[in-house]
Amino acid sequence: MFGKSIYKIVRPNSLSWKIGEKFDITFDEFVTYIIHLYDRKMEMDEHWQSMSLLCQPCFVEYDFIGKMDSLVEDSNMLLDHLEVNENIRFNNFVNYTLYKVSIKDIAKELYSTVSNEKIKKLYEVYRDDFEAFDYDIPSYINDIILERIKVL
Secondary structure, three states: OOHHHHHHHHOOOOOOOOOOOOOOOOHHHHHHHHHHHHHOOOOOOOOOOOHHHHHOOOOOOOOOOOOHHHHHHHHHHHHHHOOOOOOOOOOOOOOHHHOOOOHHHHHHHHHOOOOHHHHHHHHHHHHHHHHHOOOOOOHHHHHHHHHHHHHO
């Protein structure tokens, strides 16, 4: 859906693409696209827009903020708070132990293709989210940067 727009930014000299064709966009190119939109104050799709902008936590008095990292626990806590029938529970339908590669391993592999400068800029794009929702920089990001420093 966004392939053509991303190509125009990251590969401006590429051939034009027809609707329906697949794009071989790398994670690094996607990060470049996000940074490009941010630097030019262009609107981002809601899927990668800053949650601070999308949800406006400073202007809305939320009673509850859940995190994807603890979705099942947060959802069930909210159901308890709302005194919903105890037979209604949010279940974790995905058994992540079935996967041979962890989400963190995949993320580390993807971020290892992105320069330190772009990682720093990407943090700037989402800084308000890190602060508003009390997130730390993932350890695999720090690992990547430290590994690169050791090489120098």
